[in-house]
Amino acid sequence: MAAADKVDPIHQFQIHPIIPLHIGGYDVSFTNSSLFMVVTIVLASAFLYWSTASRALIPGRLQSVSEMAYEFVGNMLRDAAGKQGMQFFPLVFSLFMFVLVANLIGLFPYFFTVTSHIIVTFTLAILVIGTVVVYGFAKHGLGFLKLFVPHGVPGLLLPLVVAIEVISFVSRPVSLSVRLFANMLAGHITLKVFSGFVVSLSALGAVGIAGSVLPLAMAVALTALELLVAFLQAYVFAVLTCMYLNDALHPSH
Amino acid sequence: MFVTSAYAQETAPAAAEGDTHAGTAVPAAEHEAFPPFDAKTFPSQILWLVITFGLFYLFLKRVVMPRLGGIIDVRNDRITQDLDHAARLKSEADAAVAAYEQELAEAKANANKIGQQASDAAKADAEGTRKKLEAELEKKLGEAEASIASIKAKAMKEVGTIAEDTTSAIVEALVGGKADKSEIAAAVKSASR
Numbered sequence: 001m002a003a004a005d006k007v008d009p010i011h012q013f014q015i016h017p018i019i020p021l022h023i024g025g026y027d028v029s030f031t032n033s034s035l036f037m038v039v040t041i042v043l044a045s046a047f048l049y050w051s052t053a054s055r056a057l058i059p060g061r062l063q064s065v066s067e068m069a070y071e072f073v074g075n076m077l078r079d080a081a082g083k084q085g086m087q088f089f090p091l092v093f094s095l096f097m098f099v100l101v102a103n104l105i106g107l108f109p110y111f112f113t114v115t116s117h118i119i120v121t122f123t124l125a126i127l128v129i130g131t132v133v134v135y136g137f138a139k140h141g142l143g144f145l146k147l148f149v150p151h152g153v154p155g156l157l158l159p160l161v162v163a164i165e166v167i168s169f170v171s172r173p174v175s176l177s178v179r180l181f182a183n184m185l186a187g188h189i190t191l192k193v194f195s196g197f198v199v200s201l202s203a204l205g206a207v208g209i210a211g212s213v214l215p216l217a218m219a220v221a222l223t224a225l226e227l228l229v230a231f232l233q234a235y236v237f238a239v240l241t242c243m244y245l246n247d248a249l250h251p252s253h
Numbered sequence: 254m255f256v257t258s259a260y261a262q263e264t265a266p267a268a269a270e271g272d273t274h275a276g277t278a279v280p281a282a283e284h285e286a287f288p289p290f291d292a293k294t295f296p297s298q299i300l301w302l303v304i305t306f307g308l309f310y311l312f313l314k315r316v317v318m319p320r321l322g323g324i325i326d327v328r329n330d331r332i333t334q335d336l337d338h339a340a341r342l343k344s345e346a347d348a349a350v351a352a353y354e355q356e357l358a359e360a361k362a363n364a365n366k367i368g369q370q371a372s373d374a375a376k377a378d379a380e381g382t383r384k385k386l387e388a389e390l391e392k393k394l395g396e397a398e399a400s401i402a403s404i405k406a407k408a409m410k411e412v413g414t415i416a417e418d419t420t421s422a423i424v425e426a427l428v429g430g431k432a433d434k435s436e437i438a439a440a441v442k443s444a445s446r
Contacts, residue, residue: 010287013287013288013289014288015288015294015298017297021297026296026297027293027296028301029297030301031294031297033294033298034297034298034305037305037306038301041308041309044309045309048321049316049317052317052320052324055320055324057327059324066321067325070321071325089318090310090313090314090318091310093313093318094306094310097313116289117288117298118289118290119289119294120298120302123298123299123302123303124302127306181289
């Protein structure tokens with residue numbers, strides 16, 4: 001069992017409680033997942049806090065990184081949703097930082113990847129769509145439903161188009177969460193599989209060790225790719241959030 | 254294998270719930286479900302995500318973002334200020350250059366004027382001197398002419414008396430006796446006309 005676990009690519013996603021906790025019949029234990037959520041926010045907060053502590057006019061390297069992240073997300077939101085969208089800047093910035101840091105932490109061996117669990121990404125996606133819906137109705141009332149009725153569509157096609165729009169809107173939280181979750185999951189499984197090859201091949205003796213160079217090189221390359229994916233998925237998540245928020249601000253197409 | 258069991262889990266959540274309570278010892282349930290689809294862990298993950306993300310959001314909104322925004326605003330203000338300052342200095346330099354050029358032009362004009370005046374004065378002086386000299390020469394010429402005329406007149410007059418004397422002598426020699434002086438003078442006068 002223990003030996004099988006070593007090359008089991010799914011093992012890394014398992015959740016086990018650290019501090020068991022049950023409230024109202026639900027298992028809400030503080031798990032390794034919760035631990036890494038805490039690590040994620042502590043690391044991200046600490047970095048943002050300490051790197052900007054000196055408030056230097058001419059930023060050092062770390063302060064530059066914080067400022068770049070801030071301006072990167074700010075420009076992204078302003079481009080997608082305009083000046084009005086800036087009221088959601090804290091939300092988008094914290095989503096971006098949370099997903100990015102969680103993805104990056106997950107790349108360390110033996111570390112748990114928070115974003116590789118669908119429920120986490122889905123909760124974040126529901127937060128985004130919930131914000132869009134609540135703000136959309138609060139700001140525009142029933143006018144928000146114009147989102148589903150594009151201009152200049154012939155009357156005959158209208159029911160079909162509206163149905164498509166509704167389906168696409170409803171599928172947004174699903175696509176938003178599945179995209180991030182699936183990318184992290186698949187990446188980590190692939191990494192683990194190739195690393196597992198290295199271990200199993202090395203056990204076969206001299207020929208195996210020579211042969212294990214190939215999967216090792218693969219694992220190194222994949223790590224680089226995963227680093228890119230970690231950033232890219234955080235970016236995609238933030239960009240889509242910006243675009244959905246734009247719908248809440250300007251529902252008519 | 255995992256996938257199928259995961260689907261089984263999803264289609265029978267009640268059974269899953271039962272399993273949770275049955276196998277709280279955890280490792281026993283290890284291979285029952287694909288972990289990301291294991292609904293048993295959902296409440297805990299949602300709760301802790303809400304707590305951690307909420308704290309993170311508040312911290313960023315209250316502490317980090319005002320600070321970052323402040324840093325960037327201060328820098329932008331400073332840059333605009335510096336640019337303004339530079340523009341002001343540049344305009345000052347431009348004004349100084351313009352003033353210098355104007356002064357230079359004025360000085361040149363002045364120099365030209367002074368040169369012109371000096372040359373005009375010199376010319377006028379020379380002209381005056383020339384005119385004075387000319388006038389003096391003219392005067393001297395006039396005087397000379399006058400003296401020539403007077404000399405000539407005197408000579409002519411003397412020519413008359415000489416003629417009278419000569420005539421009286423001729424008359425005396427030819428006729429003998431003295432001729433009347435007045436007659437001789439009248440005769441000479443008419444002859445010399």
